[in-house]
Amino acid sequence: MKKLQKCSGGLIRVFCCLSAAFMMLPAGFAAGTAILPLNTVEDVAAEEPSFSKNDFVGSLQEALRTGTxxxxxxxxxxxxxxxxxxxDLLLLKASLxxxxxxxxxxxxxxxxxxxKDASNTDAIEMLAYIAKLQGNTAERNKQIKLLLAKDAYNPAANMELARDYFDGKNYAQARLYYKKALVREPDNExxxxxxxxxDYFLGAKDASKDKEAEATFKKILERDPSYAPAYSYLGKIASANNEYRLASEQIKQAIAIDPTNYDYFMDCGTYERxxxxxxxxxxxxxxxxxxxPDYFLAYAYRAGLYDEQDKYEQALLDYENVLKYNPQYYFAYESIGVLAIHQKQWQRARQAFERCMEMDKTGNISYPLMVTYCYYMENNKLEAKKFSDKVLRKLDRNSIDYAMLRVFHDEAGEMPLPQKINAIDNGNKKGKMYFYLGLYYDMFGGIEAAKQFYTKVVDMKSPMFFEYRLAEWRMEADADASKTN
Structure with a gap:
């Protein structure tokens, strides 16, 4: 059944308001049966039932319930x-x-x-809403100004302006307009x-606003205990204050009311994690x-959870689904590349890092180095050299990036690199270069030298680059092998 659209911005409340108003009409007026003075039975004549606005609204509601x-x-x-x-009936028709x-x-x-009546604010509110739906911002703003000229505290107009500021992340100004809307309608949900x-978003910089937001959401729930979004935000406030058990309790109440809300389950998973x-x-x-099932975000979150639990194949499948539904999600390619390296799935890893290269706008040397490494591990030395040669032609010959990739290409010339790497000021860059020097030795037989440089990476205690995980895994594998032997 096609239902009435939910009207944004509080501009249209006519259908509900009129329905409620008509239901409260005196019985005699509503039914057209007001008592008339009668003298005798003979005076009574059969009459056609008179039209009742109340009955008409009831007929509309029934038509909407059973039809279109x-x-x-x-x-x-x-x-x-x-x-x-x-x-009243024309306003109702306009809303339909x-x-x-x-x-x-x-x-x-x-x-x-x-x-006919310039003071009819319901009509102006509808005109503003229609303009909004049609994308006519100038007309919409014109109607809002008319509403505010008649009443500076008009709820619908102030709520529209509040949402404008809210959408622009100006939460302080949005808050002021919501407060103005509440002057006339203090219980407007x-x-x-x-x-x-x-107040919740302002709470990121002013903790006192969290208390105000909490009080507001609780006020909503006092009036309407079935208002699931209020529970959701109480959960967010608790989470922001590291009260994850309380956050979990609140979001579960929201889920009990609205068990098909995607966002609620996303939040629930986060708190439980x-x-x-x-x-x-x-x-x-x-x-x-x-x-x-066709939205990427839950796959990304679940992939991270699987990764954290060393369920790498499941994580890889979820990252593939992330890219199926959002091919531009850059970090999924990187995650696939890293996990595929760990699983020794060299072609899969190479293809992922190639996509990283295509999407990268920063010239990150990590991706060409990983692609070259994967070609070597696929026993495709010719492609490793062809690929790295193309990249080398675009690099500054005096850079550490060039020097490292040159060594990968030539399979030689690594001796000056430790001194060059040690001179790097940026900690992350230095760690990455130590990793690739270790990887070079790993590929070409210098196992003890590889361990030396992997150790330098792991000792940084700085997992701010994906190579850190690869170095850590490599050292763990060596430790496990030593225990076995």
Missing amino acids: ISDALSLYGSIPADYAEDT LISDSRFDDAKQICSALNA DALFGLGQS YLGNFDAAEQAWTKAISIQ
Whole structure:
């Protein structure tokens, strides 16, 4: 069933408001059965039932429940002439037209109502919303100014401006406009939630805002215990303060209310991982994948979890899925390359590092060195030299990058490198170059020299570059081999 669209920015609340208002009409007015003075039974004549706005709204609701918006709109053909220009019913019709994406028809109705009564803020709110949906920013801003000119605290207008600032990450200004919206409607759920969100993001620099955000979300839940997003943000606040058990409890309440929300399961997995509950984290991210299997993020998180638990083949499969659904996710290629090296899947690793090269904009020498290494490990010395020769032609001959790749290409000339590497100021760069010198010796038979340089890398205690993991794995493998022997 095609349903009414949820209107953003708080601009359209007409359908719900009118429905509630009509349900509260006096029974006599609603049903057209007000008591009339009667003298005798003979005075009573059979009458056709009179039109009732209350009944009409009920018919609209039933049409929406069982059919489509078009079915509901068709009921307007049965309205008596006396009600054809009824403002309430026309506003309701405009909201239905908006939900049916018939924006021009809705605009025509609202413009006519505004021309008849310039004080009708519901019509102006709808015009602003229509302009927003049509991407007409100038018209939308014009209507918002009209609303604010009539009432500086108009909730709908202030909430729209608040969202503008929120989307621009100006949370302090967004907060001010949400507060203004709450002056007229202190229990407006959307405005309260926006205020809480703004305070949550401001809490990154001002811890006191976390308390204010928490109080706001709790206020929402006091009025509406089924409001899942409030639980979600209470979880985020707890997590930001390293209270992961509380965060887990809060997000699980959100999930109980809305068990098909992708983001909730993503957050749940994160909190469980911080708590060391790896199985629960895996289950949460697996559930997120089942909800939205063609979105990459849960695969990336689960891949990292598998990697952390040394489940490398499962991690590789998840990284492949990351790239299936987001081919531009650069770091997945690097992760595949590193894990494939560890698994001695040389072709797979080379292809991943080749993609890293294609996407890299910084000239990172790590990728050409790893591609060259993989060619050697594939016993394809000819391609190793052809590939590295092409890269060498583009490098500065006086650079350490050139010197290292030259050694890989020539299989010789490494003796001056330790002194050159030792002179590097950047710690990460120095560590990477020590790793590649160790890798060179590993390839060409200098096992003890390789261990010496791998040890220098591991002793840095600085896993800020992927080569650190490879050096660590290599040293662990040597240690395990020594125990076996």
